[in-house]
Amino acid sequence: MKETVKNIINTIYPISNQAFGAIEKLLKFETYSKGDTFISRNKRNEKEYFALKGISKSYLINPDGDEITISFFLENSILSLHSIRTSNNISNLYFKALTDIELASINAKKFEQLMIENIEIRNFANTVLQNELISKVEKEIGLASLSAKERLIEFRNKYRLLENLIPHTDIASYLGITNISLSRLRKDLMN
Template sequence: MNFEQLKEKTRSIINKVSTISEGSLDLVSDLIVIEIYEKGDVFIDRGKRNHKEYFVFEGVCRSFLLSPEGEEVTISFFLEDSVLSPNKTRTANQISHLNFQALTKLTVASLNADKFEQLMINHLDIREFGNMVLQNELLAKVEKEIGLASLNAKERLILFREKYHFLENLISHVDIASYLGITNVSLSRLRKSLIA
């Protein structure tokens, strides 16, 4: 991928959230380093330092944590052409409090988070982009929280299908079940009940 291709890919991802100027796009693109991971790779480890922002160029990944019982709980999915949670929202003192894992072959653009923060401070359009990412992140969390707190599992699965239609045939049902707050056995039961 040459710089022009990289820039166009970045443009399309950023513009889906909030438009920025050509000059700002150049400033952002200049920070990008491409990283490639294989299916199953954990590319951000809870407890380790992480000082990057990420755009998902190709593939799908998830954030997850271990429950008190030691089971992996999927927090969020990130699809192709989307922006990962802002660094500030998933770290403390640059130490990650979440794990991130590639669920398919994954290509991401990574950016130094401190340099990106400086761009946000100095450029209104980049700041607005960053703030929109933040707002979308919180909005998604609130929506998920409402689902977990007030819907039953069947209703949550229906909403999941509306939002992540193609994931169900692409990734492990164990990961989907923990995202929905149920066991994979319950997920299988619900899938059957929704065929009719």
């Protein structure tokens, strides 16, 4: 499991074994079942997470009570950074397991300290931050300037297998359309 974390990090920004050692010592492991909301909006959260197994999403609930998907998180990736998803250690988003999942976690405060002390870890974290922000801007552009059909095509390129693994309702709200529209577009794109 620790090896998996190391691979995740090195895929994003390779760091030395010494630098990884400092992280490794702080790792904890957690599992959740499909459907579990493991981070709640307005609740305390003080962790950084590595996604080892399974699929999860971040989401919000709109005034109608519907879940609006913000992002998906696949295996072998970093869950949205603590600094991006919390304010004063209070979560701004919900996170839910869409399948059974395994996470590695690390105390965010301690991780921040590692960033300050160690330039490799700082560079790694900044790379993660960059990637996440670029992804957000890309999604923003998509929502602002593409048709729903084009957004679905982009989604398929970015998350090749997801469409067959998770409820379409989650995908539809991510794309900013209803699940009925998604169904129509799927049919349309079959030809």
